[in-house]
Amino acid sequence: MLHRTIDRFLEGQRWLEPLSDTLQGWAGAIFRSRAGQALKTLLNGTWLGHPLHPVITDLPLGAWTLAVLLDVVFLFDRSSTWHAAATVAIAAGVVAAVGAAVTGYTDWSDTVDRERRVGVTHGLLNLAATILYLVSLLIRLYGGSAGAAITISWIGYLLLLAAAFLGGELVFNIGTGVNHHTWEAPITEWTPAIRVGELAEGVLQKADVRGTPVLLHRKGTVICAIGNTCGHAGGPLNEGTVEGTRVICPWHASRFDLCSGAVKGGPATVNQVRYETRVQDGQVEVRRSPETYQPN
Ligand code: FES
Known part of the structure; x- marks a missing residue:
C-alpha cells in the first residue's frame, strides 16, 4: 500500500519534528492575541461554515493545470499567444498559492503526530512547487528560454501532484478537517441522559446517550445540551471551560x-x-433538535 510506504518514509524523516515544532511555535505567537485569534478564525473558514483551505487550493491547481495544457499547445504551435496565456495562468496560480499556503498553514498549526508529519510534507512540497513556478514566471516575463521555463514549471507540477496526493491522504485516510459528528449515532427520539439530581448548576456534564456523548449544562431550571465531541478534531467539550454562555474546547x-x-x-x-x-x-431526556445540522 502506497500510504504505508509514505508513512514509513515520513516517520524516518526525523528533521520534520523540530521543523514542525518551530513552525507551530510561530503560529502560536501569531495567533495568540485576541486579534490573532480573530485572524485565525477567519483563515480557518469558520465564517464560511466550511474549511477555507480546500476551497482555495483548487485555484492554483486549476491555473497550473491550464498552464501545462497551454504549454503543450505552444510546443506544437509555437505561437507566442499560447506562451503568453500560460504565463498569465502561472501568475494567477502563484497569487492563489499564497492564499492556499496561508490557510493551509493555519489549519496545520492545530495538527499533531501523523497528520502533522504528513501535513508539513504536503506544505513543503507545495512551497517547492510554488518557488519553481515563480522562477518559471520570472523567466517567462524577462524573455528567457521558453524551454527552461516550461521544464521548470512541469517539475513544479509534478511536485504539486505529489502534494495533492498527501492532501487527500490527510482528509480521506487521516480525517483532518472532517466534521467529527458525521458518523455519530443520531438521537432522534426522547432518550434518558442523566438524573436531574446529578446535574450540578453551571458544571459541564457529559452523558453517554446510547453511545453518543452529549454535553449538558444547567443554569437554574434551564438545561441545555449539545454534542460533547468537538466537531473540529474530536476534543471532549466537558473538559473545556465555560465563558459566559459559551464553552471553550x-x-x-x-x-x-x-x-x-x-x-x-x-x-x-x-x-x-x-x-x-x-x-x-x-x-433529563434529550433528542436531536430538528433544526440542528448532522449529516446522518
Ligand atoms: S477546537 Fe480542535 S478539537 Fe475542539
Whole structure:
C-alpha cells in the first residue's frame, strides 16, 4: 500500500519534528492575541461554515493545470499567444498559492503526530512547487528560454501532484478537517441522559446517550445540551471551560454557544449538534433538535 510506504518514509524523516515544532511555535505567537485569534478564525473558514483551505487550493491547481495544457499547445504551435496565456495562468496560480499556503498553514498549526508529519510534507512540497513556478514566471516575463521555463514549471507540477496526493491522504485516510459528528449515532427520539439530581448548576456534564456523548449544562431550571465531541478534531467539550454562555474546547479553543451549539470562534467551522431537553420523572431526556445540522 502506497500510504504505508509514505508513512514509513515520513516517520524516518526525523528533521520534520523540530521543523514542525518551530513552525507551530510561530503560529502560536501569531495567533495568540485576541486579534490573532480573530485572524485565525477567519483563515480557518469558520465564517464560511466550511474549511477555507480546500476551497482555495483548487485555484492554483486549476491555473497550473491550464498552464501545462497551454504549454503543450505552444510546443506544437509555437505561437507566442499560447506562451503568453500560460504565463498569465502561472501568475494567477502563484497569487492563489499564497492564499492556499496561508490557510493551509493555519489549519496545520492545530495538527499533531501523523497528520502533522504528513501535513508539513504536503506544505513543503507545495512551497517547492510554488518557488519553481515563480522562477518559471520570472523567466517567462524577462524573455528567457521558453524551454527552461516550461521544464521548470512541469517539475513544479509534478511536485504539486505529489502534494495533492498527501492532501487527500490527510482528509480521506487521516480525517483532518472532517466534521467529527458525521458518523455519530443520531438521537432522534426522547432518550434518558442523566438524573436531574446529578446535574450540578453551571458544571459541564457529559452523558453517554446510547453511545453518543452529549454535553449538558444547567443554569437554574434551564438545561441545555449539545454534542460533547468537538466537531473540529474530536476534543471532549466537558473538559473545556465555560465563558459566559459559551464553552471553550480544551484542545484548540474553539468556542460554542452552550445552548444552540453555534460555533462562535474557530478553528471549528461547523456548529455542534443541538439537543432539545425535557425532564420526565426526575430524568433529563434529550433528542436531536430538528433544526440542528448532522449529516446522518
Ligand atoms: S478539537 Fe480542535 S477546537 Fe475542539
